[in-house]
Amino acid sequence: MMRKQTPWLALALLTLAPAALAQKTKVDAPPKKLYCWNENGQRVCSDALPPEAVNYAREEISAKSGLRTGEVNRTLTAEERAQAAAEAAQRALDKAAEDTRRRTDQAMLMSYRTEDDLRRVFNERTAIVDNNVQTARYNVASLREGLISLLQTAGDRELSERPVSAEMTQNIRLRHAELVRQRQLQASFESQRGELDIEIEDILQRYRTMKGSLPADSAPAATTP
Incomplete structure (x- = not known):
């Protein structure tokens, strides 16, 4: 007559699974960072970027090491984007003109x-x-x-x-x-x-x-x- 086995191993795995999952989630979580930008002449830093600061130029700093990890330029206005596009087009025209001149x-x-x-x-x-x-x-x-x-x-x-x-x-x-x-x-x-x-x-x-x-x-x- 076969003895009925107690599922201790299964119970142990079920017990450990949530802890392992939590540990994995903790490991995989992105590192925290600070955002610093200038607003009304004042330097502001926060661990969350408010909607009104999305278009500002800002630095990204590691909350763990305090070192700067990145930099984001401010969002260009419509006029500045148009100006940048015009300058890029002019540079392309100048290059084409120079190439034509060499061939000529x-x-x-x-x-x-x-x-x-x-x-x-x-x-x-x-x-x-x-x-x-x-x-x-x-x-x-x-x-x-x-x-x-x-x-x-x-x-x-x-x-x-x-x-x-x-x-x-x-x-x-x-x-x-x-x-x-x-x-x-x-x-x-x-x-x-x-x-x-x-x-x-x-x-x-x-x-x-x-x-x-x-x-x-x-x-x-x-x-x-």
Whole structure:
């Protein structure tokens, strides 16, 4: 006849299980830390981060060792995020422009044997801008003379106590507005002309530098027109 075994081992395991589980939970629990931030000019530290301080810059400090374990920057405002995005985009554009410039420099060396060959590339652009400048200057001078004539006529009519017609008043206004526009165009074209001179000189300087750095036997071959 078999004896019935007392489940002492099972009872022991059941007794120890909660303690072991508690010990494991204690071991696995994340280490406590303090949060420190500035609020209204005062340094504040707490073992819990209140909702109003979530967006503040803060330090994280180990409650056990007292050493700093981390740092969190403050949350950027919408304007600051937009500014950061714009700056990142500008950096990308600058890098792309620099890459394009390097490729352009290499192509320039391969395409133009002499500086005179390179200068001829700019002749057409220079001629177009010069023509725009001269046309704007002519238009400004012409409009100015016409406006002076109209103003003199209107002044003579007023001095002789004759009314200035609505049509003449409108013509004076329109001619003045067009004169202002043509002056703006003239200033823009003259600015473009100055910038073009700077651009040409910069490219020529780069070309001379690159040509000077090439070995004598590696000069680019002349291109066939």
